[in-house]
Amino acid sequence: MDLSAAELTRYAITGAIIAFVLFMRLRTIGKARRLRLETLWIIPTLFIAFACFIFSQMPPVGLGWLWVAVAGALGGVIGWQRARLIHIGVDPVTHEINQTTSPAALIFIVALIGVRWILRSAVAMGDARWHMGAALVTDIFVGFAIGVLTLYRVELYVRARRLLDEVRGR
8 A cells, every 4th residue: 555545544544433423422412411520530630640651751851841731721721611612500409410512512622623633734744843753742732631631621510510509509
């Protein structure tokens, strides 16, 4: 297989996976799902542990930490904004917390995938000019993901907790 056929296959597989995930997400738009406050910490904690492992193996050097921190802060802003697009409701009788994904949240996710794809290509092309290695690029994306996952779940927790306290009359 020549290089262009390999790239085409890679893009087709990636596109098919993204399309499948988006199809699965599209099915849940507008449907209320239970939001468990007690489990919101699990995913960010696992990913932070994974990031610590990655950083311990090959830590960023010098300004690399700044790039990772900026990516983490940008990811946090995006995660916070994404969480704001989620509708959270509390059943007044059972006090069960539900979340409903809006179409705007799905559009936001699609746009985020597109931006990530563009940035990945731009970083790969600019690598020679910026002298970023593959490890630093990976670290930047890990920092970004930590920001997105953590602030998304923190914002959901804060909003759900506030609503639950209002329903309980505190």
